[in-house]
Amino acid sequence: MNLLPSLVSIFDELTQRFGAQIEHAHAPQPNELYLHAKRELAGALCSTFYKKYDGRLAGVFAEDARAEHDVFFVYYLYALDSKHAFVLVRVPIPAEQPELLSLTNAVHAANWQEREIQDLFGIKLVGHPNPRRVVLHDDWPEIYPLRKDFDLRTELPPFTGVRHKFREVEGEGVFQVPVGPVHAGIIEPGHFLFSVAGEPVLYLQLRLFYVHKGTEKLFESLPIPHCLRLAESISGDSSFAHATAFCHAVERAASVEAPPRARALRTLCLELERLYNHVADIGAICTDVAFVTANMHAMRLKERVLRVNEQLTGNRLLRGMACLGGVRFDFDADQLRVLAQLVNEFEKEFTELVELIRSNSGTRDRLETTGVLKPEVARNLGIVGIAGRASGFDHDLRRDFPHDFYNEVQFTVPVFTEGDVQRRMVVRREELFQSFAIIRQVLGKLPSGSIRTAVDEVPPDRVALGYVEGWRGEIFHWIHTAPGNRLARCKIKDPSLQNWPALSEAILGNIIPDFPVVNKSFNFSYSGTDR
Amino acid sequence: MFETLRQSLKTGIVTSSYPKTPVEISSHARGKPEIDWANWKDARIGASVCPTAAIACEDRDGKRTATLDLGKCIFCGLCAEADATIRMTSACELSSCSRDELKNVARYKLASDGTQQSLIEMSGAVAMPIEPSSDSFETTGRELKRRVAHVFGRSLHIREVDAGSCNGCEMEIQGLNNPIYDIERFGIHFVASPRHADMLLVTGPVTRNMELALRKTYDAMPAPRLVVAVGACGCSGGIFGVNYASLGSVDRILPVDVYIPGCPPNPYALLHGILMAIGRM
Ligand code: SF4
Numbered sequence: 107m108n109l110l111p112s113l114v115s116i117f118d119e120l121t122q123r124f125g126a127q128i129e130h131a132h133a134p135q136p137n138e139l140y141l142h143a144k145r146e147l148a149g150a151l152c153s154t155f156y157k158k159y160d161g162r163l164a165g166v167f168a169e170d171a172r173a174e175h176d177v178f179f180v181y182y183l184y185a186l187d188s189k190h191a192f193v194l195v196r197v198p199i200p201a202e203q204p205e206l207l208s209l210t211n212a213v214h215a216a217n218w219q220e221r222e223i224q225d226l227f228g229i230k231l232v233g234h235p236n237p238r239r240v241v242l243h244d245d246w247p248e249i250y251p252l253r254k255d256f257d258l259r260t261e262l263p264p265f266t267g268v269r270h271k272f273r274e275v276e277g278e279g280v281f282q283v284p285v286g287p288v289h290a291g292i293i294e295p296g297h298f299l300f301s302v303a304g305e306p307v308l309y310l311q312l313r314l315f316y317v318h319k320g321t322e323k324l325f326e327s328l329p330i331p332h333c334l335r336l337a338e339s340i341s342g343d344s345s346f347a348h349a350t351a352f353c354h355a356v357e358r359a360a361s362v363e364a365p366p367r368a369r370a371l372r373t374l375c376l377e378l379e380r381l382y383n384h385v386a387d388i389g390a391i392c393t394d395v396a397f398v399t400a401n402m403h404a405m406r407l408k409e410r411v412l413r414v415n416e417q418l419t420g421n422r423l424l425r426g427m428a429c430l431g432g433v434r435f436d437f438d439a440d441q442l443r444v445l446a447q448l449v450n451e452f453e454k455e456f457t458e459l460v461e462l463i464r465s466n467s468g469t470r471d472r473l474e475t476t477g478v479l480k481p482e483v484a485r486n487l488g489i490v491g492i493a494g495r496a497s498g499f500d501h502d503l504r505r506d507f508p509h510d511f512y513n514e515v516q517f518t519v520p521v522f523t524e525g526d527v528q529r530r531m532v533v534r535r536e537e538l539f540q541s542f543a544i545i546r547q548v549l550g551k552l553p554s555g556s557i558r559t560a561v562d563e564v565p566p567d568r569v570a571l572g573y574v575e576g577w578r579g580e581i582f583h584w585i586h587t588a589p590g591n592r593l594a595r596c597k598i599k600d601p602s603l604q605n606w607p608a609l610s611e612a613i614l615g616n617i618i619p620d621f622p623v624v625n626k627s628f629n630f631s632y633s634g635t636d637r
Numbered sequence: 638m639f640e641t642l643r644q645s646l647k648t649g650i651v652t653s654s655y656p657k658t659p660v661e662i663s664s665h666a667r668g669k670p671e672i673d674w675a676n677w678k679d680a681r682i683g684a685s686v687c688p689t690a691a692i693a694c695e696d697r698d699g700k701r702t703a704t705l706d707l708g709k710c711i712f713c714g715l716c717a718e719a720d721a722t723i724r725m726t727s728a729c730e731l732s733s734c735s736r737d738e739l740k741n742v743a744r745y746k747l748a749s750d751g752t753q754q755s756l757i758e759m760s761g762a763v764a765m766p767i768e769p770s771s772d773s774f775e776t777t778g779r780e781l782k783r784r785v786a787h788v789f790g791r792s793l794h795i796r797e798v799d800a801g802s803c804n805g806c807e808m809e810i811q812g813l814n815n816p817i818y819d820i821e822r823f824g825i826h827f828v829a830s831p832r833h834a835d836m837l838l839v840t841g842p843v844t845r846n847m848e849l850a851l852r853k854t855y856d857a858m859p860a861p862r863l864v865v866a867v868g869a870c871g872c873s874g875g876i877f878g879v880n881y882a883s884l885g886s887v888d889r890i891l892p893v894d895v896y897i898p899g900c901p902p903n904p905y906a907l908l909h910g911i912l913m914a915i916g917r918m
Contacts (some may be wrong), residue, residue: 157879256881258881260881265846290830291829293807295800296797316847317799319880319883320881323880335713342807342901343804392740399644402645405816407814407816408815408816409815417665419711420663421666425805425900462641495663
């Protein structure tokens with residue numbers, strides 16, 4: 107057992123309390139504790155991790171293991187940030203009685219993910235406050251796509267568009283405003299139903315998963331190298347972050363490590379992805395409060411990064427750059443110069459843009475105290491990433507679980523507690539300044555050597571967790587390998603899946619005209635959520 | 638206020654204006670893969686590494702039919718890494734009015750070891766090669782403006798619908814509105830309502846959950862109307878293909894006028910495709 111000492115002591119304490127009901131499985135990584143527990147224990151373990159070890163539920167997902175074990179497995183992923191460790195609890199769900207005791211009443215963060223398990227595996231939730239469908243819309247037939255006996259290519263009868271029964275909000279002067287799924291702008295689809303009394307929003311219901319395209323099931327049908335290209339298409343604006351999280355998982359399963367130069371180049375690309383997305387969001391937030399000039403400057407800066415991306419990796423969204431065991435393309439001296447120059451110019455112009463926004467007091471008036479997500483609520487919902495950090499969540503995988511080259515560079519993690527649109531913008535602004543510093547440090551100590559360790563066929567029946575702090579927040583890919591260089595399961599967790607419910611909370615009491623800017627300040631990925 | 642003006646003046650005009658500035662596509666950019674068809678020895682190499690089956694082959698009676706389908710290609714360059722007869726070019730303006738024209742099909746006589754002995758015939762885009770256009774954004778845009786004026790009188794209104802994409806295509810379509818490309822200067826506006834639109838720009842493999850919304854959007858448009866399928870997913874279903882949740886390409890739902898390959902297509906490719914669609918009116 108090569109576990110971290112802190113995990114060993116946690117395991118000892120748990121054994122004292124639960125005895126033989128829990129079992130330590132194996133330690134694929136020193137900072138990951140895998141526990142097998144009885145199904146009844148899920149709730150007790152959960153509250154132990156929350157109360158005693160300052161943990162948080164970072165993911166809930168299932169796997170169909172009926173063929174080998176006659177059960178479904180449900181996994182709970184806990185992040186113990188202060189201990190820099192993860193705990194994965196696996197509980198069996200008998201095939202003949204597929205029922206899962208819901209944890210949502212205690213931990214709201216589990217809400218959508220538990221319902222997703224119910225939709226995709228046909229494991230019935232017991233005690234869930236709102237056990238309705240989430241991934242598969244109301245008119246879907248009774249199918250459970252992630253069960254092994256369901257064929258990916260199954261043809262279903264055409265969509266008839268049965269309307270979702272939203273909860274009724276009643277009262278004098280209350281009326282409802284539906285928006286979507288096709289929105290006014292060039293953005294992704296989703297349906298929002300506002301219940302308003304006069305101007306203020308009383309209640310916002312979200313209906314997503316319009317772009318659910320069977321991605322997780324598809325992972326099970328492709329050879330692992332092709333899966334990597336699929337990972338690039340989970341959420342286009344996070345192509346490289348998702349691809350890298352997937353690479354980490356596969357590399358851990360295959361017990362290989364990317365060479366230092368590859369890890370450095372990955373870090374550069376992750377920061378480039380952060381640059382273009384953060385600046386675009388800052389611009390878009392300004393547009394939504396009618397300060398279009400700022401957005402024009404922001405879009406210009408974004409375009410510059412996209413062009414450098416293309417010069418460095420051949421693709422504006424950094425697609426094709428990721429590869430198992432490292433990266434595909436090295437940067438030559440010219441390219442490194444282009445990157446260094448980009449950072450200098452970007453920083454200069456971005457600083458001017460920041461001044462411009464600061465000098466426009468009207469913008470600040472609109473952004474401050476708008477769309478407040480209170481820290482308690484954020485903590486309750488398990489909100490992560492930039493949205494979390496604007497509401498007091500002091501976590502960043504780059505610092506707490508350093509991957510790639512992040513343990514070689516110095517940076518700070520900006521955290522605020524006000525939780526309004528302004529702070530979500532400021533978190534991005536501060537992170538951009540940190541990014542410049544990170545890129546410069548990486549360029550300053552760029553290791554030489556190879557950019558790729560060969561990854562041969564990945565051994566079957568290994569499990570591994572890959573994670574990356576993307577620009578939006580933490581991304582997890584959990585894989586279970588199968589024979590023939592394939593996957594039996596790939597769970598993808600984009601931060602958006604965790605974070606969407608924050609929007610319903612933050613909009614309460616705000617007026618509908620402020621909805622676009624509140625929504626933009628979160629900028630969740632629909633595709634990353636829906637998969 | 639003055640600060641805003643000062644910065645705008647200082648920044649000056651950034652809009653791309655070829656021929657004064659050269660076309661801004663890096664020589665590193667990966668566009669269309671180019672196969673040396675006559676000397677292609679083994680299509681199976683490309684087919685085995687291609688993640689979207691853009692390169693595919695089928696053997697029958699000692700003959701092989703090998704296909705390169707640009708409608709599926711995501712320009713990853715893996716085939717060129719594995720097979721020296723394939724080389725990546727930076728050609729990105731690959732739009733076509735016909736889905737079949739995006740497919741290059743070659744038939745070969747097979748040698749006893751399973752490699753290709755000799756080329757028998759070719760069809761598809763190779764017979765009518767898609768020339769990488771040397772036109773700039775500016776020239777294409779001006780041409781577009783002229784045709785828009787001719788066909789629509791004044792301007793072209795586009796409604797964009799994401800019917801299932803990963804949001805990569807949305808990012809590039811939004812880019813058309815940035816000050817560098819600024820496509821409004823060619824009389825092209827993205828509009829909020831399909832009732833105002835002449836053209837529907839559709840991205841993504843169409844998901845089962847979006848099919849109805851897509852149909853309704855189309856039905857709400859006044860005729861004459863154009864449909865443009867954007868990206869590998871819109872053209873062919875891309876890496877997602879057809880599955881329980883994805884219906885695949887846009888043309889399985891709506892009649893498509895123009896296909897714009899790419900993953901995602903860059904702003905040049907998008908403009909080129911929009912221009913081609915107007916040519917259909
Ligand atoms: S570039 Fe990639 S997607 Fe296109 S044919 Fe080659 S391997 Fe296939």
